[in-house]
Amino acid sequence: MRLDKFLADVGLGSRKEVKVFIKKGQVQVNGETIKSDKFQVKEKLDQITFEGEKITYQKDFYYLLNKPQGVISATQDNYDETVLDLFSDEEYREDLFPVGRLDKDTEGLLLITNDGVLSHQLLSPKKHVEKEYYAHVAGIMTNEDITAFEAGVIISGEEQTLPAKLTIVSVDEAMHTSEIKLILHEGKFHQVKRMVAAVGKEVTYLKRIRMGNLYLPEDIELGSYRQLTEEELGKIKGE
Structure with missing residues (x-):
């Protein structure tokens, strides 16, 4: 791999910017200052430093x-x-x-x-990657809603959703509210809100808690x- 590509891949700068660093003698390969951006390196074997700081190769983040x-x-x-x-x-x-x-x-x-390849795989409709949401709802969600979601519902604009799994976490009869979890296999615009609206209720709070096999850890604060x-x-x- 060319030295300038290595440095650009790890995020040190654009190809144009890293060429300047190299020409200024700020980059060393195995202890030797290299001033040619075309210099070939073995990204997993060579020790490459920038201004004395070791750089570990990582292309995808x-x-x-x-x-x-x-x-x-x-x-x-x-x-x-x-x-x-x-x-x-x-x-x-x-x-x-x-x-x-x-x-x-x-x-x-x-x-x-x-990683554009991974993004495509996760978002491709053909893959049906599950996305799970937790929501607060104004209104009482019912077993009839569970059945409706399992069949797929018609949302605004006459769009038909794929079958979705609705779980009613809790219901507060006095406050006329519900807490739910919903698993989707697609990603239509405002889909959770539109599906809940289609059965006569309203989402008041929404959080995604899972995508595929990746869950939102409890120890990561908002932001x-x-x-x-x-x-x-x-x-x-x-x-």
């Missing part, structure tokens, strides 16, 4: 984010804070993007990566993120 309300699932926006705005300067990369989206007022699990563990990465890749 995977972050688990607990998205808060008020933040949009986009890479950039002129008006609203985006999920990438939550990243520190040290961990931000221009090639990162959210896998799918959560509504602005929805909280919970969002995968941030630069916080961390890299996936090897075990979590294996689960989300189906290994």
Whole structure:
């Protein structure tokens, strides 16, 4: 691998920027200063340093984010804070993007990566990757709603949803509210809210708690993120 590609892959800068670092003598390979951006390196074997700091090769990055309300699932926006705005300067990369989206007022699990292949696999309708949500509902959810969701419902715009699994966590008769969990196999626009509305109720709070085999850990606070563990990465890749 060319030295400039190695440095760009690990996020040190663009190919243009890292060429400047190399020419200035800021990069060493196995203790030797290299000033040619075309110099070939073995990314897993050679010891490469930038200004004396060792660089470990990593091409693909995977972050688990607990998205808060008020933040949009986009890479950039002129008006609203985006999920990438939550990243520190040290961990931000221009090639990162959210896998799918959560509504602005929805909280919970969002995968941030630069792995386009994995993103496609997780979002492809043919894969039917499960997405599980927890919600507060204004209204009493019933066994009839469970049956309706299992069959798929007609939501606004005359769209037919795929079968979904509804679990009623609790019901408060006095407050006329419910807590539910809902497992979807697709990702239509505002789908949870529209499905609940189709049976005459309203979602008042929504959080995604699972995507495929990846669960939202309880120890990640709203607005916080961390890299996936090897075990979590294996689960989300189906290994």
